[in-house]
Structure formats: C-alpha cells, structure tokens
Amino acid sequence: MSEDKITGVCGNEEITFDDSPDIVHHILYSANQKPYFEVVATFLPGATLTINGLPRAEEDIKWASSCWGIDIRLVSYNDFSGGDQTVVDSRITDSDLQCDSGSTLSKNEDFKKFFREYIIPDEPTPPTRIYILYIGSDVFPNKQTIGCAHHNFSLNNYRYQIIIISDDAAKSWNKSACAHELGHIFFGTVPQQSNDDPTSNKNHPNAHSPNSNNVMYSPSGENQIITDEQRSKALKSRLIRR
Numbered sequence: 021m022s023e024d025k026i027t028g029v030c031g032n033e034e035i036t037f038d039d040s041p042d043i044v045h046h047i048l049y050s051a052n053q054k055p056y057f058e059v060v061a062t063f064l065p066g067a068t069l070t071i072n073g074l075p076r077a078e079e080d081i082k083w084a085s086s087c088w089g090i091d092i093r094l095v096s097y098n099d100f101s102g103g104d105q106t107v108v109d110s111r112i113t114d115s116d117l118q119c120d121s122g123s124t125l126s127k128n129e130d131f132k133k134f135f136r137e138y139i140i141p142d143e144p145t146p147p148t149r150i151y152i153l154y155i156g157s158d159v160f161p162n163k164q165t166i167g168c169a170h171h172n173f174s175l176n177n178y179r180y181q182i183i184i185i186s187d188d189a190a191k192s193w194n195k196s197a198c199a200h201e202l203g204h205i206f207f208g209t210v211p212q213q214s215n216d217d218p219t220s221n222k223n224h225p226n227a228h229s230p231n232s233n234n235v236m237y238s239p240s241g242e243n244q245i246i247t248d249e250q251r252s253k254a255l256k257s258r259l260i261r262r
C-alpha cells in the first residue's frame with residue numbers, strides 16, 4: 021500500500037485561476053494557456069443562491085478549481101430560483117432524482133425540452149460544457165443523496181454532462197460535493213477509459229476513492245485531497261479546453 025501523493029489541497033491560496041467566474045468570452049485573449057473546463061450553473065425553483073452571503077455557483081467553482089488544480093470556468097448562469105415550480109422544477113420528478121440505473125431523467129421528455137430550450141441554446145457542438153443544476157430540495161428522495169453526476173446524457177445525438185445538486189450541498193460540511201460530482205464527470209469523459217476513479221480498488225466501488233480524506237470518497241463532506249493520479253486522469257477528459 022502506498023500513500024497518495026497530494027496534488028491539490030482545496031482552498032489552497034497558492035492555486036489561482038484567472039478570469040472565472042462570470043461569463044468568459046475573452047479566453048482567446050488570455051495569456052494563460054492553462055487547461056480548463058467550462059461550466060454552466062442553473063438554479064431551479066427554491067434553490068439556495070448563496071453560501072455565507074457569497075454567490076453559490078462561484079464559491080463551488082472556486083473551491084472545485086482549487087481542489088483539482090485545474091481552471092474551471094463559469095461561462096453561463098441561469099437563475100430560475102424564484103420561478104414557478106410548475107414551470108421548471110416539476111419537470112424533474114422523484115424517480116428522475118434516483119442516482120443509479122433506475123433514474124428516469126434520460127426518459128423525461130419535459131426535462132429534455134426544458135434543457136434544450138433554456139439551458140443549452142448557445143452550446144457549441146459537439147458539447148463540451150458541464151451543466152450544474154441546483155435544485156430546491158434539501159436532499160434527494162432517498163433522503164441521503166445530495167448530488168448526482170449524469171455523464172454522457174444523450175440528447176439531440178450528442179452527449180451532455182449534467183450534475184444535479186441539492187440544497188444540503190450548500191452546507192459548509194458538504195463543501196466538496198460539487199468538486200466531487202465534477203470529478204465523476206471528468207473521469208466519465210476520458211476517451212477509451214471507464215469512469216473509474218484511478219485510486220479505487222477491488223474493495224471499494226470503482227467510481228470512488230477508498231481514502232476517507234479524498235474528495236472522491238463518498239460521502240465527500242469537506243474533504244480536500246485530490247491525488248496526482250486523479251488529476252492526471254481528469255486532464256485527459258475530452259471536455260478539457262486549452
């Protein structure tokens with residue numbers, strides 16, 4: 021058994037990222053050629069917009085960027101948080117929120133229509149962005165889950181990357197939830213590889229790290245460790261932009 025080498029320590033001030041958050045269309049002018057991922061945040065009715073008075077999506081992205089040591093840029097933002105439940109939120113049902121093979125999200129035509137019309141109208145194709153949907157419920161219907169990554173969600177003959185995050189993920193003790201779900205998407209979009217966490221082993225589910233202090237451990241809590249191996253795999257994702 022070997023100790024994991026530590027790459028990112030979430031919140032480490034030395035890890036900086038420029039330009040994000042806010043809408044970034046000036047990448048072409050950036051002198052910094054660091055690899056990055058693009059993220060779109062959408063708040064559904066009732067979802068908490070802030071963490072300690074600060075914009076929640078920006079806080080999540082900053083934290084996740086520092087964990088992974090990779091630029092993650094918030095390029096678009098949709099706020100339906102004050103919206104009519106019947107217009108938006110009811111399109112996602114309890115069974116859609118089941119975070120396993122029983123999830124019906126991929127068959128929910130109302131959700132797909134909403135996603136197509138309101139969330140991805142300006143998405144370049146093939147799609148490379150990660151869509152974070154913040155929902156108004158504290159937890160998922162199983163009363164345990166606070167986040168789920170739907171990698172390679174099939175729509176319009178393309179594969180989209182969707183993360184659904186509940187309100188309890190805005191609590192300080194769940195600080196790494198968004199970084200964790202992003203990790204699933206990174207690992208799930210590496211060409212010719214499974215979505216396994218590279219630090220997983222036979223005794224632990226393949227998608228997760230066996231190390232209880234790792235961001236990819238489940239639950240991730242406020243864990244702060246990402247290993248070199250994990251970061252290297254994340255950087256092989258086809259979503260990476262340079």
Ligand SMILES: [Zn+2]
Nearest residue numbers: 200204228238
């Ligand atoms: Zn997980």
